[in-house]
Amino acid sequence: xxxxxxxxxxxxxxxxxxxxxxxxxxxxxxxxxxxxxxxxxxxxxxxxxxxxxxxxxxxxxxxxxxxxxxxxxxxxxxxxxxxxxxxxxxxxxxxxxxxxxxxxxxxxxxxxxxxxxxxxxxxxxxxxxxxxxxxxxxxxxxxxxxxxxxxxxxxxxxxxxxxxxxxxxxxxxxxxxxxxxxxxxxxxxxxxxxxxxxxxxxxxxxxxxxxxxxxxxxxxxxxxxxxxxxxxxxxxxxxxxxxxxxxxxxxxxxxxxxxxxxxxxxxxxxxxxxxxxxxxxxxxxxxxxxxxxxxxxxxxxxxxxxxxxxxxxxxxxxxxxxxxxx
Amino acid sequence: xxxxxxxxxxxxxxxxxxxxxxxxxxxxxxxxxxxxxxxxxxxxxxxxxxxxxxxxxxxxxxxxxxxxxxxxxxxxxxxxxxxxxxxxxxxxxxxxxxxxxxxxxxxxxxxxxxxxxxxxxxxxxxxxxxxxxxxxxxxxxxxxxxxxxxxxxxxxxxxxxxxxxxxxxxxxxxxxxxxxxxxxxxxxxxxxxxxxxxxxxxxxxxxxxxx
Numbered sequence: 125x126x127x128x129x130x131x132x133x134x135x136x137x138x139x140x141x142x143x144x145x146x147x148x149x150x151x152x153x154x155x156x157x158x159x160x161x162x163x164x165x166x167x168x169x170x171x172x173x174x175x176x177x178x179x180x181x182x183x184x185x186x187x188x189x190x191x192x193x194x195x196x197x198x199x200x201x202x203x204x205x206x207x208x209x210x211x212x213x214x215x216x217x218x219x220x221x222x223x224x225x226x227x228x229x230x231x232x233x234x235x236x237x238x239x240x241x242x243x244x245x246x247x248x249x250x251x252x253x254x255x256x257x258x259x260x261x262x263x264x265x266x267x268x269x270x271x272x273x274x275x276x277x278x279x280x281x282x283x284x285x286x287x288x289x290x291x292x293x294x295x296x297x298x299x300x301x302x303x304x305x306x307x308x309x310x311x312x313x314x315x316x317x318x319x320x321x322x323x324x325x326x327x328x329x330x331x332x333x334x335x336x337x338x339x340x341x342x343x344x345x346x347x348x349x350x351x352x353x354x355x356x357x358x359x360x361x362x363x364x365x366x367x368x369x370x371x372x373x374x375x376x377x378x379x380x381x382x383x384x385x386x387x388x389x390x391x392x393x394x395x396x397x398x399x400x401x402x403x404x405x406x407x408x409x410x411x412x413x414x415x416x417x418x419x420x421x422x423x424x425x426x427x428x429x430x431x432x433x434x435x436x437x438x439x440x441x442x443x444x445x446x447x448x449x450x
Numbered sequence: 451x452x453x454x455x456x457x458x459x460x461x462x463x464x465x466x467x468x469x470x471x472x473x474x475x476x477x478x479x480x481x482x483x484x485x486x487x488x489x490x491x492x493x494x495x496x497x498x499x500x501x502x503x504x505x506x507x508x509x510x511x512x513x514x515x516x517x518x519x520x521x522x523x524x525x526x527x528x529x530x531x532x533x534x535x536x537x538x539x540x541x542x543x544x545x546x547x548x549x550x551x552x553x554x555x556x557x558x559x560x561x562x563x564x565x566x567x568x569x570x571x572x573x574x575x576x577x578x579x580x581x582x583x584x585x586x587x588x589x590x591x592x593x594x595x596x597x598x599x600x601x602x603x604x605x606x607x608x609x610x611x612x613x614x615x616x617x618x619x620x621x622x623x624x625x626x627x628x629x630x631x632x633x634x635x636x637x638x639x640x641x642x643x644x645x646x647x648x649x650x651x652x653x654x655x656x657x658x659x660x661x
Contacts, residue, residue, distance in 0.1 A: 152560075442544075446549045447549065447550070
């Protein structure tokens with residue numbers, strides 16, 4: 125791997141390898157001394173043109189735990205607000221010697237542009253681009269699911285039981301604002317590559333054009349999907365954030381109607397088999413797409429997702445920067 | 451560099467493409483490997499004046515198997531030694547200094563004994579001692595996990611050509627080699643047989659010096 129731009133580019137072997145390396149990285153994060161010397165002397169630039177809390181902090185933590193130097197760049201308060209282009213920003217970072225650029229951008233395709241343009245010689249990691257992809261989020265979701273659904277079962281048995289395994293035969297329901305969600309897109313591709321089935325559930329207004337060509341099923345009825353009427357019993361539900369900041373029109377009549385038809389609450393979770401997990405990429409709109417009771421309940425893996433995010437991003441940085449081809 | 455680990459997919463594949471198969475000779479057979487391990491087990495006990503505080507940490511993957519076998523032998527000699535509880539596995543991948551000279555390696559699991567390694571006498575176990583860089587990485591990895599009272603090194607084969615000031619405390623066989631030769635350690639657990647083989651440079655490479 126040279127860059128990590130999209131889960132659609134990953135083969136099954138590559139995706140499983142990221143999960144396996146992440147498994148070892150997660151083990152090192154249980155220790156008293158969490159820092160490893162692996163990327164000593166390398167520089168990772170976090171280039172954030174859009175607001176982010178957990179992804180930025182997660183990448184920063186991951187790079188620091190591997191002893192890389194981290195430069196964090198937020199568009200707010202930088203020359204970007206004076207009108208500097210992506211190209212000039214990238215050339216500046218290249219002149220400072222960035223070995224890897226972690227980029228989040230409001231425009232779909234910005235990371236690809238950066239990787240293909242020759243503006244920077246470093247590895248490019250997509251940390252979310254517009255409504256396109258967010259590959260490390262999908263990888264950490266898959267990592268979390270594998271820990272709970274494969275091998276030792278809930279909570280995870282020994283890591284050795286999961287190494288090399290994919291998510292074959294598992295069924296994940298993804299519900300919410302699919303239209304604006306790069307997380308949904310990345311997850312659909314990755315879950316497909318890993319052998320899992322995906323059902324997307326959303327009101328018709330929140331589904332993108334062309335969704336019928338994605339490797340998944342689509343339903344408008346959340347209760348039917350959770351009961352297993354669409355693609356069989358459900359192993360996990362992922363609630364997506366309603367991205368109010370991207371909504372330039374009325375996509376549903378009212379928040380109350382949305383949460384009644386597509387919100388995850390305790391009653392809906394009760395429709396699931398006992399082992400099923402609840403995921404949410406965060407940040408949550410409590411009371412809209414998910415109730416507090418569900419988010420803080422026993423099935424919720426939402427806090428664990430954040431922990432796993434560091435391990436998965438350590439694995440991604442390691443695989444992109446550590447070898448001779450890096 | 452870990453050229454001493456053919457058969458191990460962490461290293462680049464051998465270039466066999468040109469010329470006939472290289473000659474390889476058996477240096478230790480199964481019985482000799484077994485005798486060497488038994489002797490090392492006795493040496494470890496003698497050096498430590500008994501099994502107290504001993505922890506065996508194998509370096510994946512063959513070192514891990516060797517550590518387990520050594521622990522079984524220790525337990526045979528000293529029934530007070532709990533082989534299962536005092537054996538672990540120490541991955542050094544993330545501490546290597548030659549990561550950028552090799553294709554990306556996948557880290558192997560590190561397993562610590564339940565008692566940890568603080569104040570223990572840790573015996574690092576590996577199959578081949580060559581440049582010493584793996585052992586250096588192991589010492590760094592170990593210091594991140596705790597503070598042993600002492601660290602010793604046991605290897606099945608010492609083939610020389612050290613690049614760092616490191617030596618083994620317990621050696622199965624000293625094997626003078628040239629850097630052009632390759633040493634294979636085969637273990638029943640990974641390769642279906644116990645043997646140490648040495649392989650000369652490829653015919654093409656060695657043409658000039660052939661008898």
